[in-house]
Amino acid sequence: MNKLQERATDLLKGGTVKLIIGFEQGNNKIRPFFCEKPEDAEKLIYSDDCSTNNAVYLTKKELIGDNKIAIIATYKEIASIIQLNKENQIKKENLMVLTVDKDGDVTELTSFEEMEKFCEENTPAPDPVVAALIEKIDKMNREERWAYWKSELDKCIRCYACRAACPLCYCNRCISEVNCPQWLDPWKSTLSNIEWQINRVMHMSGRCTGCGACAKACPLDLPIGILTKKMSTDIKEMLGEGEGGNVLSTFNPNDKENFIH
Amino acid sequence: MEKYIIKTEQIDAWLKRIIESVPRVLAPVSSGTKTEFRRIKSPEEVNNKSLTTTVSAKAAAFPPVETLFKYQKDGKDTTLTEDSFDKYPETVLWHARSCDAMGFSPLSAIFDWDYKDNIYDERRNKLTIVTFACNQSDECCFCTSVGGGPGNVEGSDIQLTMLNATDTLVEVMTEKGQKLVALLPDIFQPLSEEVDKEAVLAKIPVQFTKEEIKEHVSNAFDSPVWKRQSARCLGCGACAFVCPTCACFDIQEDAHGNHGRRLRCWDACGFSLFTQHTSGYNPRPTQATRWRQRILHKFSYMPERLGVYGCTGCGRCSRACPVDMNLQEHLISIANSNHE
Numbered sequence: 001m002n003k004l005q006e007r008a009t010d011l012l013k014g015g016t017v018k019l020i021i022g023f024e025q026g027n028n029k030i031r032p033f034f035c036e037k038p039e040d041a042e043k044l045i046y047s048d049d050c051s052t053n054n055a056v057y058l059t060k061k062e063l064i065g066d067n068k069i070a071i072i073a074t075y076k077e078i079a080s081i082i083q084l085n086k087e088n089q090i091k092k093e094n095l096m097v098l099t100v101d102k103d104g105d106v107t108e109l110t111s112f113e114e115m116e117k118f119c120e121e122n123t124p125a126p127d128p129v130v131a132a133l134i135e136k137i138d139k140m141n142r143e144e145r146w147a148y149w150k151s152e153l154d155k156c157i158r159c160y161a162c163r164a165a166c167p168l169c170y171c172n173r174c175i176s177e178v179n180c181p182q183w184l185d186p187w188k189s190t191l192s193n194i195e196w197q198i199n200r201v202m203h204m205s206g207r208c209t210g211c212g213a214c215a216k217a218c219p220l221d222l223p224i225g226i227l228t229k230k231m232s233t234d235i236k237e238m239l240g241e242g243e244g245g246n247v248l249s250t251f252n253p254n255d256k257e258n259f260i261h
Numbered sequence: 262m263e264k265y266i267i268k269t270e271q272i273d274a275w276l277k278r279i280i281e282s283v284p285r286v287l288a289p290v291s292s293g294t295k296t297e298f299r300r301i302k303s304p305e306e307v308n309n310k311s312l313t314t315t316v317s318a319k320a321a322a323f324p325p326v327e328t329l330f331k332y333q334k335d336g337k338d339t340t341l342t343e344d345s346f347d348k349y350p351e352t353v354l355w356h357a358r359s360c361d362a363m364g365f366s367p368l369s370a371i372f373d374w375d376y377k378d379n380i381y382d383e384r385r386n387k388l389t390i391v392t393f394a395c396n397q398s399d400e401c402c403f404c405t406s407v408g409g410g411p412g413n414v415e416g417s418d419i420q421l422t423m424l425n426a427t428d429t430l431v432e433v434m435t436e437k438g439q440k441l442v443a444l445l446p447d448i449f450q451p452l453s454e455e456v457d458k459e460a461v462l463a464k465i466p467v468q469f470t471k472e473e474i475k476e477h478v479s480n481a482f483d484s485p486v487w488k489r490q491s492a493r494c495l496g497c498g499a500c501a502f503v504c505p506t507c508a509c510f511d512i513q514e515d516a517h518g519n520h521g522r523r524l525r526c527w528d529a530c531g532f533s534l535f536t537q538h539t540s541g542y543n544p545r546p547t548q549a550t551r552w553r554q555r556i557l558h559k560f561s562y563m564p565e566r567l568g569v570y571g572c573t574g575c576g577r578c579s580r581a582c583p584v585d586m587n588l589q590e591h592l593i594s595i596a597n598s599n600h601e
Contacts, residue, residue: 026585027400032493052584056495062547063492155297157316157325157502159529164497165583177534187326187513187526217583219315219499221294 001042004072007098007106008041011070017096019064021057022072023050032057046072046100053213055080055167059089070096075122078115079209080167085112087207087249089170127212134226134233149194155220156193158186162200162224165217168207175199201227206235206247262414265431265442265449266456269423273304276355278444280304283389284350287321289314298354307356312399317505317577318361319368321354322384325502326526329380329512334519346383353441354390360404360575362390362416364505370567371508380525389437394422398463401576403589407471409573411462422458430456468589469596471570474560477595482553486598490591491552493584498529500578500586506559506571509535530554556591 001009004022011017012035024033024043032054035044055077057063071077081097084090097109099118109115137145160176163169175183176196184199185192200214208228215225239247267275280286280302289311290299296311298318331342354361369385372378395402395411404410414420418438422430431449433439442449481487501507511528515521528535531552536545545551559571572588579587 027579027587027590029585031585034492057493062549155292155295157498157527159498159502160532161495161497161499161581161583164495185513185515186511187524189326213583217495217497217499219503219581219583220297 003104003106004046004098004100005041005044008035008044008070009038011096012036012038012041016068017070018067019069020044020072021054021069022046023052023054034063044072046104050074051216053077053080053165053167053211055084056165056213058084058095058167059170064094066094068094068096070098073097073099073109075119075124076209076211076213077167078109079119080211082112082115082119083168083207083209084170087168130212130226130229133223134230137226137230150190152222153193153197154190156188156196156222157220158188158193158196159219161217161219162214165213166204167211167213168204168209169200175203197224197227200224201231203248204228205231206239208232263433263439263442264452265433266424266452267421267429267431267448267450269427269429271448272421272429275441275445275448276304276307279353279355279441282444283353285352286355287318287352288355298357301355309356309393311356312395312397313358313360313575313577313580315577315581316503317364317575318354318357318390319364319505319507321352321388322365322381323368323372323508324384326524327380329523329525331522332520344380346379349384349387351387352384352389354388357390357392357417358395358575359392359409359411359413359415359417359420360402360573361505362392363404363409363413363573364575365390365416367506367563367567367569367571367573368508370563370569374567389418389441390416391419391421391438391441392417394420394458394461395463396423396461398465399576399580401579401587401589402463402465402574403468403576403592404574405465406468406589406592407570407572407574411465412458422461424456424458424461430458468593471560471564471572473596474592475564475570477598478557479561479565481595482557486595487553487556488547488549490594491549491586494531494548494552494586495584496531496533496548496551497583498527498531499581499583500555500588501529501531502527503577503581505573505575505577530558556595560592 008020011020020035022033022035022044023030023046025045030045030049032052033043035041053076054071078097081090097115099107099109109118137148140148163174176186184195210229210232212225214228218224235247286301287298288301288307289296290301290306291308295315296308297314297316301307328344333340365385372381398411412422414432414434418435419441420432424430433442509528509530510525513524513526515524537543545554563569563571579589
């Protein structure tokens with residue numbers, strides 16, 4: 001057993017945690033794994049190919065209940081946990097955050113300061129494919145852009161995998177499910193597919209950590225991850241880092257716009 | 262059944278004739294990293310190497326959204342207008358797979374179970390299915406475990422099997438198929454000697470039988486297996502929307518003041534909203550209960566009530582799932598265990 005598996009065995013055996021959310025080898029890909037028994041700990045793996053963002057499970061009450069749990073976290077999970085905490089969605093006393101370094105050593109991040117520091121030191125390099133696509137679209141004029149998104153989002157089948165895979169899409173009642181008033185047509189059509197993505201991206205503005213889980217989850221491989229990515233870049237440029245939360249939940253009494261008063 | 266041999270290089274000339282003669286031809290077309298059934302205007306658009314499309318062929322008879330009727334209120338009078346069936350075009354589904362063709366049988370069983378669904382039936386009747394037998398497969402394919410196979414002809418009007426570099430076997434199963442052959446009859450040579458079709462088909466090992474799964478799941482309603490298997494399921498609708506046999510739909514209203522449309526749209530039992538009552542009560546409150554419904558519907562309720570299973574082993578759900586909820590793996594585990 002490696003150090004991660006040993007640590008997991010100890011945590012489960014000693015009853016420190018009831019559940020460890022980590023990764024296991026699936027069918028030709030690494031997938032999320034819910035480890036509840038010490039004898040299953042040897043299935044836990046950790047590598048650069050752990051690509052899902054397992055922080056998505058932290059807001060699922062039916063899975064974690066009120067139990068103390070551990071999560072094997074990569075940069076993605078940690079960035080999401082920090083944001084979830086800002087939004088009061090995390091019970092820190094019930095959550096143990098474990099990271100694995102390149103030597104296989106397991107470290108517990110016990111405070112949000114440590115998590116912030118981890119993220120600063122381990123920020124992944126920007127994905128060149130994503131950057132190139134954003135650049136390509138930035139160079140398009142309005143008509144070309146409209147044609148591009150119309151053609152891409154026309155393919156969307158409204159399975160909401162993008163919503164389901166996102167750790168920050170945790171609303172009990174999504175805007176797409178509200179029918180009084182009906183904000184969005186809930187059926188597949190080019191325009192309402194576009195509206196759905198616009199809504200998703202607006203709700204993510206200043207919150208999205210750029211993990212790309214939405215794009216990875218899309219069964220049709222639609223370039224929806226660049227929407228949230230571009231939005232977060234724009235928000236940072238226009239409004240700064242957003243110290244006190246995010247752009248949708250903060251306001252300044254001295255705002256030059258008067259609708260806030 | 263009639264059998265012919267056609268020179269493989271002549272297939273495109275035949276397809277061209279079909280495109281000229283039939284109002285709508287749907288075939289696998291690649292765009293970016295994905296291949297989907299799209300309307301084609303020329304044989305060059307077809308991706309002949311595609312194993313399966315991401316989304317199944319069911320949309321040809323059961324579109325993601327369709328109008329059931331339109332309404333117009335005028336004072337105290339309300340006029341309902343149904344779409345004319347003439348609007349549904351005669352369609353050839355080209356380069357489908359055996360698992361696509363097989364999928365229409367469970368769909369028809371559902372739509373004609375009690376009330377005969379004219380809209381579905383009309384679209385289905387106008388559909389001619391040309392399948393290409395599979396000479397390759399991937400790790401998600403398990404058609405042979407649910408009664409199908411890479412060269413299964415059930416549901417096909419015509420099946421083509423590439424025998425070698427030059428010759429293709431043509432099996433014509435129905436009158437609809439004969440009509441397509443009649444569009445360019447000279448290129449079809451009657452089969453002079455038996456050919457070994459099996460030899461060129463993909464080898465897909467049988468992992469379990471569907472009857473075995475039915476037996477296991479029919480008594481497993483309270484089994485812990487559902488919670489265990491569904492733990493990582495995210496509750497999206499990807500598996501249901503790509504599935505050739507998932508037929509659940511939602512009725513929606515596209516209302517604009519005094520006129521509007523009533524619509525039928527794809528829905529998915531994996532969504533928590535699927536069974537949510539107006540009161541707030543939800544009889545399937547967890548993902549485990551929704552996953553159980555998915556499996557029981559396909560492997561217990563459908564065979565019991567409709568005499569047909571709701572799975573063709575195409576593997577689309579497994580390919581589409583963001584968290585590797587691999588159906589074949591889960592079914593093998595069900596077949597091999599004793600669920601109390």
